[in-house]
């Protein structure tokens with residue numbers, strides 16, 4: 001069914017793991033944002049991403065704060081982009097979101 005497809009790639013069904021982490025669109029954003037923060041980490045799913053953050057990015061160091069801010073910003077902007085595509089038929093490239101988040 002058309003309306004179950006991921007609005008970002010139109011290739012697979014939409015679920016949280018896919019849309020926020022595994023989708024090529026989201027993965028490109030994560031790669032750039034993590035690289036920008038000099039964090040070496042493989043792509044992961046929702047649960048792993050949150051657990052990784054709680055384990056390695058807790059506390060009040062500036063790196064930890066930046067990571068948590070970036071994480072919520074990536075999720076927030078991917079969600080806005082998803083809604084813009086569904087409800088306004090507007091599309092922005094991943095590179096635009098990356099610049100916006102940084």
Ligand SMILES: [Zn+2]
Nearest residue numbers: 006008009023
């Ligand atoms: Zn997708």
